[in-house]
Amino acid sequence: MAGVQDQLEIKFRLSDGSDIGPKSFPAATSVSTLKESILAQWPKDKENGPRTVKDVKLISAGKILENNRTVGECRSPICDVPTTMHVVVQPPSSEKEKKMTSEPKQNKCVCVIL
Incomplete structure (x- = not known):
């Protein structure tokens, strides 16, 4: 019985709502x-x-x-099975920097005089 409890069923939810697993x-x-x-x-x-692996956040x-x-350390004490983990994909920082430098900067400050 201990062997069954040492196994966790996990489903990974992608950003578009589709799943990998369980x-x-x-x-x-x-x-x-x-x-x-x-x-x-x-x-x-x-x-x-x-x-x-660095591109993935769970x-x-x-x-x-x-x-x-x-x-086991990350398991929620409230529910046992199945566990759903959300998957977020982050592009490497160099791609973020390229994207930021290629777009023209816009001043988004607004001043209101009363």
């Missing part, structure tokens, strides 16, 4: 390993997919999960 993971699985699994299972037809119960934590 799939069972041991409670000792690291968040970094979950991200690698997401990369391997990422739908090929989706645009702007992550290229590396959110569970409103918290961004740290790579060095285990699934």
